Amino acid sequence: MNNQWMNMSVLALSLSAITTTLYAEEQPQVDYAEQVQAEQETSAGDVVESVVVPDGGANQAASALQQQEGDASQEANLQEVFTASERQYSLIKKGTISSYYDIDYTYYRDSRIDASLEDGRLNNLRVEEDANHTLTNTFTLQYGVLDNLTLSASLPFMAKKQLIDDKTAAGLGDISFSARWEPFPLKQGRLPLIIFGSASTKTGDSPYEIAIDELSTGKGYYSVGGGVSTRKYIDPVVLFSSVSASYGFKESGLDQVRGNRILESFDPGLSGGFSFGFAYSFNYDVSLTMSYQQSFNTGAKFYFKNGESFKSADQSSSMLSFALGVRVSPATIVNGTVGIGLTEDAPDVSLGLSFPLDIIGFGKKLR
Numbered sequence: 006m007n008n009q010w011m012n013m014s015v016l017a018l019s020l021s022a023i024t025t026t027l028y029a030e031e032q033p034q035v036d037y038a039e040q041v042q043a044e045q046e047t048s049a050g051d052v053v054e055s056v057v058v059p060d061g062g063a064n065q066a067a068s069a070l071q072q073q074e075g076d077a078s079q080e081a082n083l084q085e086v087f088t089a090s091e092r093q094y095s096l097i098k099k100g101t102i103s104s105y106y107d108i109d110y111t112y113y114r115d116s117r118i119d120a121s122l123e124d125g126r127l128n129n130l131r132v133e134e135d136a137n138h139t140l141t142n143t144f145t146l147q148y149g150v151l152d153n154l155t156l157s158a159s160l161p162f163m164a165k166k167q168l169i170d171d172k173t174a175a176g177l178g179d180i181s182f183s184a185r186w187e188p189f190p191l192k193q194g195r196l197p198l199i200i201f202g203s204a205s206t207k208t209g210d211s212p213y214e215i216a217i218d219e220l221s222t223g224k225g226y227y228s229v230g231g232g233v234s235t236r237k238y239i240d241p242v243v244l245f246s247s248v249s250a251s252y253g254f255k256e257s258g259l260d261q262v263r264g265n266r267i268l269e270s271f272d273p274g275l276s277g278g279f280s281f282g283f284a285y286s287f288n289y290d291v292s293l294t295m296s297y298q299q300s301f302n303t304g305a306k307f308y309f310k311n312g313e314s315f316k317s318a319d320q321s322s323s324m325l326s327f328a329l330g331v332r333v334s335p336a337t338i339v340n341g342t343v344g345i346g347l348t349e350d351a352p353d354v355s356l357g358l359s360f361p362l363d364i365i366g367f368g369k370k371l372r
Contacts, residue, residue: 093190094153095197101149104362106142111352113137135169139352141178144362153187163209163222174210174220181205201249202231213259213271226273228253245296246281253305266309276302282326290332299323322350328357337361 097103114136140163147157161178183203191197209223232249253273261268282296304317326344333339337360344355 094187095191095199096153096155096185096187097147097149099149099152103147105145105147105359106362107145107357107359109141109143109355109357111139111141111355113139113352135167137168138166140164143178153190155185156182157184158182161209165220165222167220170218172218172220174222176210176222178209179205179223180208196235196237199234200231201234202229203251204229211256213256213261213268215261217261217263224253224273226253226256226271228273241286243284244281245283246279248277248279250275250277252276263309266311266313268307269310270308272306272308274303274305276300284330292330294326294328294330296326296328297323298326320350321348323347324351324355326355337363 114134116134141161142163143159143161145157145159147155149155159181161180162176163178164173164175166173181203183201185199185201187197187199189195189198205224205228207223207226209225210221211223211225212221213225215221228251230249230251232247234245234247236243236245238244252275255270255272257270259268259270278298278300280296280298282294284292284294286292299321300323301321302319304319307315307317309315324344324346326342328340328342330338330340339358339360342355342357342359344352344357346352346354
Protein backbone atom coordinates (compact mmCIF):
# COMPACT_ATOMS: atom_id res chain seq x y z
CA MET A 6 0.00 0.00 0.00
CA ASN A 7 2.84 2.43 0.84
CA ASN A 8 4.46 1.81 -2.55
CA GLN A 9 1.13 2.44 -4.28
CA TRP A 10 0.70 5.84 -2.61
CA MET A 11 4.33 6.72 -3.30
CA ASN A 12 3.89 6.02 -6.99
CA MET A 13 0.70 8.07 -7.12
CA SER A 14 2.53 10.89 -5.40
CA VAL A 15 5.23 10.89 -8.09
CA LEU A 16 2.60 10.94 -10.82
CA ALA A 17 0.77 13.81 -9.19
CA LEU A 18 3.86 15.98 -8.88
CA SER A 19 5.09 15.13 -12.35
CA LEU A 20 1.78 15.75 -14.08
CA SER A 21 1.57 19.01 -12.26
CA ALA A 22 4.62 20.28 -14.10
CA ILE A 23 3.93 18.87 -17.53
CA THR A 24 0.36 19.66 -18.38
CA THR A 25 0.96 23.38 -18.45
CA THR A 26 3.50 23.56 -21.24
CA LEU A 27 1.36 21.89 -23.81
CA TYR A 28 1.50 24.29 -26.64
CA ALA A 29 -1.12 26.91 -25.26
CA GLU A 30 -3.26 30.55 -24.07
CA GLU A 31 -3.51 30.36 -23.06
CA GLN A 32 -1.64 28.44 -23.89
CA PRO A 33 -1.65 26.81 -23.65
CA GLN A 34 1.11 25.38 -23.15
CA VAL A 35 0.03 24.14 -23.74
CA ASP A 36 -1.16 18.95 -14.18
CA TYR A 37 -1.42 15.87 -11.99
CA ALA A 38 -3.87 16.31 -10.21
CA GLU A 39 -2.80 19.75 -11.10
CA GLN A 40 -0.28 19.10 -13.75
CA VAL A 41 -2.82 17.15 -15.62
CA GLN A 42 -5.15 20.10 -15.26
CA ALA A 43 -2.51 22.57 -16.37
CA GLU A 44 -1.52 20.58 -19.36
CA GLN A 45 -5.12 20.15 -20.26
CA GLU A 46 -5.78 23.85 -19.90
CA THR A 47 -2.77 25.04 -21.77
CA SER A 48 -2.78 22.40 -24.38
CA ALA A 49 -6.18 23.39 -25.41
CA GLY A 50 -5.23 27.00 -25.24
CA ASP A 51 -1.85 28.08 -26.65
CA VAL A 52 -1.93 26.73 -30.25
CA VAL A 53 -5.52 27.73 -30.31
CA GLU A 54 -4.76 31.40 -30.59
CA SER A 55 -2.64 31.30 -33.71
CA VAL A 56 -3.99 33.00 -36.80
CA VAL A 57 -3.03 33.38 -40.43
CA VAL A 58 -1.94 36.83 -41.50
CA PRO A 59 -2.52 37.91 -45.10
CA ASP A 60 -0.26 39.99 -47.32
CA GLY A 61 3.07 38.38 -46.70
CA GLY A 62 2.16 37.43 -43.15
CA ALA A 63 3.60 33.92 -43.36
CA ASN A 64 6.32 34.89 -40.94
CA GLN A 65 3.85 36.33 -38.47
CA ALA A 66 1.59 33.34 -38.77
CA ALA A 67 4.50 31.10 -37.95
CA SER A 68 5.41 33.42 -35.12
CA ALA A 69 1.92 33.34 -33.69
CA LEU A 70 1.81 29.59 -33.88
CA GLN A 71 4.98 29.41 -31.83
CA GLN A 72 3.69 31.64 -29.07
CA GLN A 73 3.10 29.24 -26.40
CA GLU A 74 0.48 29.71 -24.92
CA GLY A 75 2.21 32.31 -23.35
CA ASP A 76 0.11 30.99 -20.69
CA ALA A 77 2.79 28.78 -20.26
CA SER A 78 3.00 26.81 -17.05
CA GLN A 79 0.60 26.27 -14.31
CA GLU A 80 1.87 23.48 -12.15
CA ALA A 81 1.10 22.42 -8.65
CA ASN A 82 2.79 20.37 -6.03
CA LEU A 83 0.21 17.71 -5.36
CA GLN A 84 2.18 15.40 -3.18
CA GLU A 85 -0.07 16.17 -0.27
CA VAL A 86 -3.04 15.20 -2.35
CA PHE A 87 -1.94 11.59 -2.29
CA THR A 88 -0.10 11.35 0.99
CA ALA A 89 -2.59 13.06 3.30
CA SER A 90 -5.61 10.88 3.93
CA GLU A 91 -7.66 13.79 5.22
CA ARG A 92 -7.36 15.75 1.96
CA GLN A 93 -10.74 16.36 0.31
CA TYR A 94 -9.61 18.16 -2.85
CA SER A 95 -6.77 17.76 -5.33
CA LEU A 96 -5.86 21.47 -5.69
CA ILE A 97 -3.31 23.12 -3.43
CA LYS A 98 -4.56 23.81 0.08
CA LYS A 99 -6.02 27.08 1.28
CA GLY A 100 -3.40 29.68 2.19
CA THR A 101 -0.62 28.00 0.21
CA ILE A 102 1.61 29.88 -2.24
CA SER A 103 3.55 27.99 -4.91
CA SER A 104 5.74 29.22 -7.74
CA TYR A 105 7.18 27.57 -10.84
CA TYR A 106 9.67 28.33 -13.55
CA ASP A 107 9.37 26.97 -17.09
CA ILE A 108 11.76 27.34 -19.98
CA ASP A 109 10.43 26.27 -23.37
CA TYR A 110 12.02 26.16 -26.81
CA THR A 111 10.18 25.73 -30.10
CA TYR A 112 11.54 25.27 -33.60
CA TYR A 113 9.40 26.00 -36.63
CA ARG A 114 10.62 25.24 -40.16
CA ASP A 115 8.86 26.28 -43.35
CA SER A 116 9.44 26.62 -47.08
CA ARG A 117 8.90 29.88 -48.94
CA ILE A 118 8.30 30.28 -52.66
CA ASP A 119 9.88 33.40 -54.13
CA ALA A 120 8.62 34.13 -57.65
CA SER A 121 7.59 37.00 -59.90
CA LEU A 122 5.23 37.33 -62.86
CA GLU A 123 6.12 39.41 -65.90
CA ASP A 124 3.91 39.55 -68.97
CA GLY A 125 2.10 36.45 -67.79
CA ARG A 126 5.35 34.51 -67.41
CA LEU A 127 6.73 33.07 -64.20
CA ASN A 128 10.24 34.28 -63.47
CA ASN A 129 12.79 33.88 -60.70
CA LEU A 130 11.14 30.86 -59.15
CA ARG A 131 13.01 29.97 -56.00
CA VAL A 132 12.21 27.92 -52.90
CA GLU A 133 13.74 29.21 -49.67
CA GLU A 134 13.94 27.33 -46.41
CA ASP A 135 12.98 29.41 -43.39
CA ALA A 136 13.36 28.56 -39.72
CA ASN A 137 12.17 30.25 -36.55
CA HIS A 138 13.45 29.73 -33.03
CA THR A 139 11.52 30.81 -29.93
CA LEU A 140 12.68 30.65 -26.32
CA THR A 141 10.12 31.37 -23.59
CA ASN A 142 10.87 31.83 -19.89
CA THR A 143 7.74 31.76 -17.73
CA PHE A 144 7.37 32.48 -14.03
CA THR A 145 4.10 31.26 -12.50
CA LEU A 146 2.72 32.08 -9.07
CA GLN A 147 -0.35 30.38 -7.64
CA TYR A 148 -2.31 30.85 -4.45
CA GLY A 149 -4.84 28.60 -2.75
CA VAL A 150 -7.81 30.84 -1.99
CA LEU A 151 -9.78 27.83 -0.78
CA ASP A 152 -9.02 24.14 -0.68
CA ASN A 153 -10.97 23.82 -3.92
CA LEU A 154 -10.10 27.16 -5.57
CA THR A 155 -6.66 28.15 -6.88
CA LEU A 156 -5.68 31.40 -8.58
CA SER A 157 -2.51 31.81 -10.64
CA ALA A 158 -0.63 34.36 -12.73
CA SER A 159 2.04 33.80 -15.36
CA LEU A 160 4.75 36.22 -16.47
CA PRO A 161 6.48 35.20 -19.75
CA PHE A 162 9.64 36.58 -21.33
CA MET A 163 10.30 35.67 -24.95
CA ALA A 164 13.20 35.69 -27.39
CA LYS A 165 12.79 34.95 -31.10
CA LYS A 166 15.04 34.55 -34.09
CA GLN A 167 14.16 34.20 -37.76
CA LEU A 168 17.01 32.76 -39.78
CA ILE A 169 16.13 33.63 -43.36
CA ASP A 170 15.96 37.37 -42.68
CA ASP A 171 18.33 37.29 -39.71
CA LYS A 172 15.84 39.03 -37.43
CA THR A 173 15.57 38.84 -33.67
CA ALA A 174 13.17 40.07 -31.02
CA ALA A 175 13.06 39.81 -27.24
CA GLY A 176 10.86 41.16 -24.50
CA LEU A 177 7.85 40.66 -22.29
CA GLY A 178 5.17 38.28 -23.54
CA ASP A 179 1.46 38.28 -22.77
CA ILE A 180 0.78 38.13 -19.03
CA SER A 181 -2.05 35.75 -18.17
CA PHE A 182 -4.25 34.91 -15.19
CA SER A 183 -6.21 31.77 -14.46
CA ALA A 184 -8.43 30.10 -11.87
CA ARG A 185 -9.13 26.44 -11.15
CA TRP A 186 -12.16 25.31 -9.22
CA GLU A 187 -13.00 21.81 -8.02
CA PRO A 188 -16.74 21.81 -7.26
CA PHE A 189 -16.90 18.37 -5.68
CA PRO A 190 -14.66 16.77 -3.02
CA LEU A 191 -12.71 13.66 -3.91
CA LYS A 192 -14.77 10.52 -3.56
CA GLN A 193 -13.99 6.93 -4.35
CA GLY A 194 -15.61 5.82 -7.60
CA ARG A 195 -16.22 9.37 -8.84
CA LEU A 196 -14.02 11.09 -11.39
CA PRO A 197 -12.62 14.39 -10.10
CA LEU A 198 -13.79 17.42 -12.06
CA ILE A 199 -11.78 20.62 -12.47
CA ILE A 200 -13.33 23.71 -14.03
CA PHE A 201 -10.80 26.30 -15.17
CA GLY A 202 -10.88 29.75 -16.67
CA SER A 203 -8.20 32.09 -17.99
CA ALA A 204 -7.66 35.64 -19.17
CA SER A 205 -4.74 36.72 -21.33
CA THR A 206 -3.53 40.30 -21.78
CA LYS A 207 -1.66 41.84 -24.70
CA THR A 208 1.42 43.09 -22.85
CA GLY A 209 3.75 41.67 -25.48
CA ASP A 210 4.63 43.42 -28.73
CA SER A 211 1.59 43.09 -30.99
CA PRO A 212 2.16 41.71 -34.51
CA TYR A 213 -0.44 44.26 -35.70
CA GLU A 214 1.25 47.33 -34.24
CA ILE A 215 4.76 46.81 -35.57
CA ALA A 216 6.18 46.72 -39.07
CA ILE A 217 5.00 43.75 -41.12
CA ASP A 218 8.54 42.38 -41.34
CA GLU A 219 9.28 42.60 -37.58
CA LEU A 220 8.91 39.86 -34.98
CA SER A 221 6.42 40.13 -32.14
CA THR A 222 6.47 38.80 -28.58
CA GLY A 223 2.70 38.77 -28.10
CA LYS A 224 -0.48 37.83 -29.91
CA GLY A 225 -1.85 41.38 -30.04
CA TYR A 226 -5.29 41.06 -28.43
CA TYR A 227 -7.07 40.24 -25.16
CA SER A 228 -8.71 36.86 -24.75
CA VAL A 229 -10.67 34.82 -22.24
CA GLY A 230 -11.17 31.09 -22.09
CA GLY A 231 -12.39 28.20 -20.03
CA GLY A 232 -12.79 24.46 -19.92
CA VAL A 233 -12.99 21.31 -17.85
CA SER A 234 -10.58 18.51 -17.08
CA THR A 235 -10.69 15.17 -15.32
CA ARG A 236 -8.47 12.21 -14.57
CA LYS A 237 -8.62 8.62 -13.39
CA TYR A 238 -6.11 6.62 -11.39
CA ILE A 239 -5.55 3.02 -12.40
CA ASP A 240 -2.42 2.13 -10.45
CA PRO A 241 0.28 2.62 -11.64
CA VAL A 242 -1.26 4.75 -14.42
CA VAL A 243 -3.09 8.07 -14.40
CA LEU A 244 -5.39 8.79 -17.34
CA PHE A 245 -6.34 12.42 -17.99
CA SER A 246 -8.24 14.53 -20.49
CA SER A 247 -9.53 18.08 -20.95
CA VAL A 248 -11.47 20.28 -23.33
CA SER A 249 -11.42 24.07 -23.58
CA ALA A 250 -12.52 27.08 -25.63
CA SER A 251 -11.21 30.63 -26.02
CA TYR A 252 -12.54 33.90 -27.37
CA GLY A 253 -10.35 36.73 -28.66
CA PHE A 254 -11.62 40.31 -28.48
CA LYS A 255 -11.62 42.46 -31.58
CA GLU A 256 -8.80 44.99 -31.94
CA SER A 257 -9.59 48.36 -33.50
CA GLY A 258 -7.71 51.57 -34.15
CA LEU A 259 -4.85 49.82 -35.94
CA ASP A 260 -2.75 51.55 -38.59
CA GLN A 261 -0.46 48.89 -40.02
CA VAL A 262 0.72 49.07 -43.61
CA ARG A 263 0.28 45.79 -45.48
CA GLY A 264 1.36 46.16 -49.08
CA ASN A 265 -0.83 48.88 -50.60
CA ARG A 266 -3.47 48.57 -47.87
CA ILE A 267 -3.70 49.69 -44.25
CA LEU A 268 -4.99 47.33 -41.58
CA GLU A 269 -7.65 49.07 -39.48
CA SER A 270 -9.06 46.33 -37.24
CA PHE A 271 -8.71 42.65 -36.54
CA ASP A 272 -11.13 40.03 -35.13
CA PRO A 273 -9.39 36.89 -33.77
CA GLY A 274 -12.56 34.77 -33.64
CA LEU A 275 -13.20 31.66 -31.57
CA SER A 276 -10.88 28.78 -30.81
CA GLY A 277 -11.01 25.49 -28.96
CA GLY A 278 -9.03 22.40 -28.22
CA PHE A 279 -8.74 19.13 -26.35
CA SER A 280 -6.05 16.94 -24.90
CA PHE A 281 -5.71 13.49 -23.40
CA GLY A 282 -2.96 11.19 -22.24
CA PHE A 283 -1.58 9.09 -19.46
CA ALA A 284 1.22 9.06 -16.92
CA TYR A 285 3.05 5.96 -15.76
CA SER A 286 5.07 5.67 -12.58
CA PHE A 287 8.15 3.47 -12.94
CA ASN A 288 9.03 3.85 -9.27
CA TYR A 289 9.05 6.43 -6.48
CA ASP A 290 11.51 8.66 -8.33
CA VAL A 291 10.66 8.46 -12.05
CA SER A 292 7.48 8.80 -14.07
CA LEU A 293 6.68 9.12 -17.78
CA THR A 294 3.82 11.08 -19.34
CA MET A 295 2.50 10.89 -22.90
CA SER A 296 -0.15 13.27 -24.18
CA TYR A 297 -1.85 14.39 -27.39
CA GLN A 298 -3.13 17.93 -27.88
CA GLN A 299 -5.15 19.36 -30.71
CA SER A 300 -6.51 22.86 -31.17
CA PHE A 301 -8.74 24.59 -33.68
CA ASN A 302 -9.47 28.20 -34.47
CA THR A 303 -11.97 29.85 -36.76
CA GLY A 304 -10.61 32.13 -39.42
CA ALA A 305 -9.60 35.52 -38.12
CA LYS A 306 -10.96 38.49 -40.02
CA PHE A 307 -8.93 41.53 -41.09
CA TYR A 308 -10.52 44.87 -41.97
CA PHE A 309 -8.74 47.49 -44.09
CA LYS A 310 -9.29 51.24 -44.43
CA ASN A 311 -10.30 50.97 -48.08
CA GLY A 312 -13.35 48.95 -47.04
CA GLU A 313 -11.91 45.57 -47.95
CA SER A 314 -11.82 42.64 -45.56
CA PHE A 315 -10.04 39.32 -45.51
CA LYS A 316 -10.94 36.14 -43.63
CA SER A 317 -8.15 33.66 -43.06
CA ALA A 318 -8.72 29.94 -43.37
CA ASP A 319 -9.59 27.86 -40.33
CA GLN A 320 -6.61 26.20 -38.73
CA SER A 321 -5.95 23.01 -36.80
CA SER A 322 -2.78 22.16 -34.95
CA SER A 323 -1.80 19.03 -33.05
CA MET A 324 1.18 17.82 -31.07
CA LEU A 325 2.36 14.64 -29.40
CA SER A 326 4.30 15.22 -26.19
CA PHE A 327 6.42 13.09 -23.88
CA ALA A 328 7.52 14.17 -20.43
CA LEU A 329 9.84 12.63 -17.88
CA GLY A 330 9.47 13.50 -14.21
CA VAL A 331 12.43 12.91 -11.91
CA ARG A 332 12.36 13.36 -8.14
CA VAL A 333 15.38 15.40 -7.06
CA SER A 334 14.33 15.73 -3.41
CA PRO A 335 11.58 14.24 -1.24
CA ALA A 336 9.23 17.12 -2.13
CA THR A 337 10.52 18.26 -5.54
CA ILE A 338 10.13 16.83 -9.02
CA VAL A 339 11.70 18.28 -12.17
CA ASN A 340 9.96 17.66 -15.50
CA GLY A 341 11.47 17.60 -18.97
CA THR A 342 9.18 17.65 -22.02
CA VAL A 343 9.65 16.87 -25.71
CA GLY A 344 6.91 17.72 -28.20
CA ILE A 345 6.59 16.70 -31.85
CA GLY A 346 4.36 18.65 -34.23
CA LEU A 347 1.94 16.48 -36.18
CA THR A 348 0.45 19.15 -38.44
CA GLU A 349 1.89 21.87 -40.63
CA ASP A 350 0.69 24.63 -38.34
CA ALA A 351 2.35 23.18 -35.24
CA PRO A 352 5.99 23.72 -34.26
CA ASP A 353 8.23 20.99 -35.64
CA VAL A 354 9.86 20.44 -32.26
CA SER A 355 9.34 21.78 -28.76
CA LEU A 356 11.44 21.25 -25.65
CA GLY A 357 10.60 22.23 -22.09
CA LEU A 358 11.95 22.11 -18.55
CA SER A 359 9.88 22.88 -15.47
CA PHE A 360 10.62 22.96 -11.77
CA PRO A 361 9.18 24.59 -8.64
CA LEU A 362 10.81 27.75 -7.29
CA ASP A 363 9.73 26.78 -3.79
CA ILE A 364 13.07 25.03 -3.43
CA ILE A 365 14.84 28.41 -3.44
CA GLY A 366 12.34 30.14 -1.20
CA PHE A 367 9.79 31.55 -3.68
CA GLY A 368 6.85 29.72 -2.20
CA LYS A 369 5.53 29.09 1.26
CA LYS A 370 2.53 28.18 3.32
CA LEU A 371 0.77 31.08 4.95
CA ARG A 372 -0.74 28.95 7.63
